[in-house]
Amino acid sequence: MYEWSEEHKMIRDAVRQFIEAEVRPLRDELEFGDTPPYDVIRSFYRTFGMDQMARDSFSRRIKRDKEVEAGTAAPLEGREAAGNNAGMTLIPIIELCRCSPGLVTAMGVSTGLGAGTIMSRGTVRQKERWALDLLTFEKVGAWAITEPDSGSDAFGRMQSTARRDGDEYLLNGSKTFITNGPYADTTVFICKLDEGNPPSERKILSFVLDKGMDGFEQTKPMRKMGMHSSPTGMLFLSDVRVGKDRLLGETEDVPYREGAKQAFSIERVGVAAMALGIVDRCLELSIAYAKECVRFGKPIGEHQLIQDKLARMEMARFNLENMVFRSIEKAAVGVGLELAEASVMKLYSARAAMEVALEAVQLHGGNGYMAEYEVEQLARDAKVLQIYAGTDEIQISQIARSLLS
Amino acid sequence: MNVVVCVKQIPDPAVPGELTSDNRLKRDGAKAILDESDSYGVEMALQLVDKAGSGEVILVSMAPNGEVSGLRQALAMGAARAILISDDALAGADALTTSKVIAKAVERAGGVDLVLAATESSDGYTGTVPAQVAELLGWPSLTFAKHVEIADGKVTIQRQTENGYDVVAASLPAVVSVTAGVVEPRYPSFKGIMAAKSKPLDQVTAADLGLNSISAGQSIVSVDAAPARQAGEKVEDDGTAFERIVTYLEELKVI
Numbered sequence: 001m002y003e004w005s006e007e008h009k010m011i012r013d014a015v016r017q018f019i020e021a022e023v024r025p026l027r028d029e030l031e032f033g034d035t036p037p038y039d040v041i042r043s044f045y046r047t048f049g050m051d052q053m054a055r056d057s058f059s060r061r062i063k064r065d066k067e068v069e070a071g072t073a074a075p076l077e078g079r080e081a082a083g084n085n086a087g088m089t090l091i092p093i094i095e096l097c098r099c100s101p102g103l104v105t106a107m108g109v110s111t112g113l114g115a116g117t118i119m120s121r122g123t124v125r126q127k128e129r130w131a132l133d134l135l136t137f138e139k140v141g142a143w144a145i146t147e148p149d150s151g152s153d154a155f156g157r158m159q160s161t162a163r164r165d166g167d168e169y170l171l172n173g174s175k176t177f178i179t180n181g182p183y184a185d186t187t188v189f190i191c192k193l194d195e196g197n198p199p200s201e202r203k204i205l206s207f208v209l210d211k212g213m214d215g216f217e218q219t220k221p222m223r224k225m226g227m228h229s230s231p232t233g234m235l236f237l238s239d240v241r242v243g244k245d246r247l248l249g250e251t252e253d254v255p256y257r258e259g260a261k262q263a264f265s266i267e268r269v270g271v272a273a274m275a276l277g278i279v280d281r282c283l284e285l286s287i288a289y290a291k292e293c294v295r296f297g298k299p300i301g302e303h304q305l306i307q308d309k310l311a312r313m314e315m316a317r318f319n320l321e322n323m324v325f326r327s328i329e330k331a332a333v334g335v336g337l338e339l340a341e342a343s344v345m346k347l348y349s350a351r352a353a354m355e356v357a358l359e360a361v362q363l364h365g366g367n368g369y370m371a372e373y374e375v376e377q378l379a380r381d382a383k384v385l386q387i388y389a390g391t392d393e394i395q396i397s398q399i400a401r402s403l404l405s
Numbered sequence: 406m407n408v409v410v411c412v413k414q415i416p417d418p419a420v421p422g423e424l425t426s427d428n429r430l431k432r433d434g435a436k437a438i439l440d441e442s443d444s445y446g447v448e449m450a451l452q453l454v455d456k457a458g459s460g461e462v463i464l465v466s467m468a469p470n471g472e473v474s475g476l477r478q479a480l481a482m483g484a485a486r487a488i489l490i491s492d493d494a495l496a497g498a499d500a501l502t503t504s505k506v507i508a509k510a511v512e513r514a515g516g517v518d519l520v521l522a523a524t525e526s527s528d529g530y531t532g533t534v535p536a537q538v539a540e541l542l543g544w545p546s547l548t549f550a551k552h553v554e555i556a557d558g559k560v561t562i563q564r565q566t567e568n569g570y571d572v573v574a575a576s577l578p579a580v581v582s583v584t585a586g587v588v589e590p591r592y593p594s595f596k597g598i599m600a601a602k603s604k605p606l607d608q609v610t611a612a613d614l615g616l617n618s619i620s621a622g623q624s625i626v627s628v629d630a631a632p633a634r635q636a637g638e639k640v641e642d643d644g645t646a647f648e649r650i651v652t653y654l655e656e657l658k659v660i
Contacts, residue, residue: 010481010598018592049594088595 001325008087015095018047023099030100030229031377034221036183037106037229038140044092045137054111054135058127065124086331090273090324097277098284101381102229104277105388108270109179109230110134114141116263117188117206121248130186130208142184144175144235152394155204155256160191160237162205169247171207171215171240177388181233182221185211189237193252204256206248215240226380265337267389268346269327275349275385276320278378282360283313285375289364300363309359316352323349340402347395350385357382406457406555408450409511410484411522411534412443414468414475418527428625429497430528432469439475442523444590446583447479450521451591453555461485463517465510467503469496471608480601481593488514492610499623500529504537509614511542513607519560520580524549535582545575548582 004012022043029035045051067073096103115134119127133139150157160173173191175181187209192202209216215238221231244250290301290310300306323345330337337345357379361368368375386392414437416422416430423431439447450462464479464487471491480487488510495506511517520539525532539546550562551570560579563570593601611619640646654660 006477007598007602010477010593010601011595014481014592014598047592047594049596052594053596088599 001329004091005087008091011088011091012095015048015092016098018044019095019099022047023096023103027100027377030102032228032371036231037100037103038137038183041103041107042137044096048092050092051136051138054137055132058132058135061119062124062127065127069124086328090269090328093270093273094277094280094324097274098281100229101274101278101378102227104270104274105179105227105230105384106140107137108267109143110137110141110184112266112270113143113263114180114184114186114188116266117143118208118248120262121206121254122208123250126208126245126248126250134186139185140180140183142178142180142187142235143190144178144181144187145190146175146177148174148176148234152391156200158190158192158199158204160189161194162191162207163194165241167244169207169242169244171209171237171242173237175235177222178233178235179230181235182218182231184218187211187216187218187235188248189235190256203252205252206256207242207246208248209237209240209242209246213240213242225383226377227384228377262336264390265339265342268342268395269324269337271385271389272320272323272327272345272349275353275382276317276324278353278382278385279313279317279320279356282356282375282378283310283317285373286310286313286360286363289367293365306363309363313356313359316356320349320352338402340399343390343395343398343402346390347392347399350382350392350395353382353385354379406454406460406519407463407514407517408454408460409463409465409514409517409520410443410446410450410479411507411520411538412447412464412466412475412479413440413523413526413528414438414466414472415440415526415528424628427497428628432472437468437472437474439478440523440527442525442527442585443479444482445585445587446521446523447482447484448588448590449553449583450519451483452588453519453553457555460518463488463514465507465514466490467495467498467506467510469493473606476606477601478593480604480606481597482591483593483597484604486605486607488607488609490609490611490614492612494611494619495621497621497623497625499621500531500533501537502619502622504534504541505616505619506611506614507534508538508541509616510609511538513609513614518577519555520544520578521553522580522582524582524584535580539580542578542580545579546582547573547575547579550581550583551587553581553583553587 023040026040030037030040064073068075093104111134115131118131122131134141145154147157147159160175162169162171171189171191188206189209190204190206192199193205194202211218217236219234221233224232287310290306291299293300301310327337357375360375361379364373364375367373370376416432417436417438420436422435425431447462454460454462462484464476464484466476466487467490469491471489473489476487476489490506490510495502511520522535522538535548536546547560547562547564549565551565552563554561558577559574560577560581561572561574562581564573565584640649651660
């Protein structure tokens with residue numbers, strides 16, 4: 001694959017038209033106000049039939065799960081499991097990131113991490129109870145792993161606990177930087193089973209929480225550098241009492257870390273698509289500005305230092321697009337990305353988005369520093385790509401570990 | 406309820422056009438899109454068929470080089486199938502020739518209750534095709550509809566006028582031209598886009614429609630650039646400029 005197919009282009013054009021008509025006019029409200037992004041995302045889902053597609057796909061998946069449980073079918077593998085619609089998933093990410101990358105963060109965490117975790121680790125009953133509404137975006141989901149003192153060492157320094165209490169569990173702990181945390185209807189809470197053993201030996205468990213449960217507090221949105229259209233908050237749990245029906249998988253014996261690696265790979269491909277959207281828009285705006293802004297008697301695009309910036313932006317866009325094509329190709333033949341490969345993509349993408357966005361600000365001069373010019377927002381938004389979904393430093397260590405093993 | 410929608414695939418207005426040696430728009434390699442003014446007819450047709458509970462929306466388009474990009478857009482919105490007339494003999498066809506071809510294509514579609522078209526295309530702007538198609542089919546022609554309703558074998562429209570609208574009714578089958586704004590066109594769903602390629606597309610020539618001796622019917626003698634806008638009148642305000650403005654507005658009969 002070296003270019004988008006006709007269908008991909010039609011999807012791109014339709015999504016771009018929708019964004020220009022329905023999302024961009026709300027940009028100020030989403031980026032500089034406190035308007036939550038969920039109505040816009042729901043409208044996006046309904047407009048393009050993504051809610052119905054999620055419903056249909058969910059029905060097929062549950063039917064298969066039930067057959068697997070009954071022993072009349074084998075679990076899906078490879079191409080069948082991956083589906084053949086990676087492009088259809090990535091194009092909206094790219095296009096939304098050309099306008100408001102926070103929307104993608106809010107959407108991706110709810111459907112990818114929230115629903116994704118329930119779909120990969122939950123029982124059929126749990127999937128039906130919580131995942132479908134998240135996949136159709138009727139409800140908003142959060143995925144809570146990070147704690148105030150854990151960051152990249154998420155499992156090692158995790159202090160949130162579940163303690164057995166009869167047939168139930170009592171959950172305690174604090175989570176922070178939780179995307180959708182302030183508004184989530186459904187939260188996947190990751191913690192350690194405290195059996196009185198040392199923390200390093202404790203099992204990792206995940207529970208599903210509903211908004212408003214006794215002892216479960218969701219804070220208001222935190223102020224942050226970028227991604228303003230994606231609400232981020234803290235969660236506090238004080239003796240939240242839950243039954244086994246809320247323990248994902250309904251068993252304590254599910255190896256957590258392996259499943260998490262698959263989720264990380266998918267998340268990192270998503271970041272490459274996000275970076276492509278940011279870079280594509282920065283380049284488009286920079287080209288237009290380089291043609292219209294005249295300094296020293298000629299458009300700045302005719303000055304070689306500006307040309308150097310544009311050429312570097314185009315190199316980044318070209319590389320990112322090829323990475324996205326590669327991930328679509330691999331998904332189409334049912335070959336997943338290795339974690340280290342996904343790390344390479346994530347590391348390159350995040351850095352490229354940051355560099356390009358800052359260069360776009362530079363190219364726009366004083367205007368670029370002003371909120372009115374979009375590159376200011378995109379530069380603030382791009383920074384988090386180097387931090388969330390595994391920091392640059394974590395990606396580097398994973399790539400190196402893979403090379404040296 | 407089967408509804409034909411006449412759709413035109415026009416050169417993308419965002420791309421600067423070029424002329425051929427015989428003064429026609431160069432179509433080779435130029436991206437064609439669905440004429441936006443036709444998207445209203447497609448949406449109206451989809452809603453009418455949906456309301457009727459049965460039937461289908463059929464697209465009819467005449468375009469050079471087997472062009473299908475614009476048709477795919479309308480198929481992605483939900484139309485069931487398309488008839489495309491693509492024939493070198495029709496290059497540069499005038500409005501009457503186009504109407505003859507479309508009328509024959511409507512007959513080919515079979516069992517059609519209603520034909521919808523835009524009031525005029527965004528590139529040719531003759532605005533005469535819908536009425537000509539109606540005449541050739543021998544069906545009633547209703548024009549400038551800003552609202553369309555079907556009931557009891559009749560079509561009733563609100564015909565846009567300068568001061569409001571007239572209510573006009575006719576028996577089916579009929580040809581109706583719809584204004585922009587009759588309905589809000591939907592965005593194609595992702596599923597619709599993926600399905601569009603596999604929907605039936607019947608590509609035919611004029612001869613396939615039984616039109617054996619047909620020609621463009623017109624030739625374009627010359628094309629001139631639109632005259633540049635004339636500079637306006639400058640009035641230096643010496644305290645009486647308002648008088649000149651009042652006079653000017655009176656000349657225009659604005660006040």
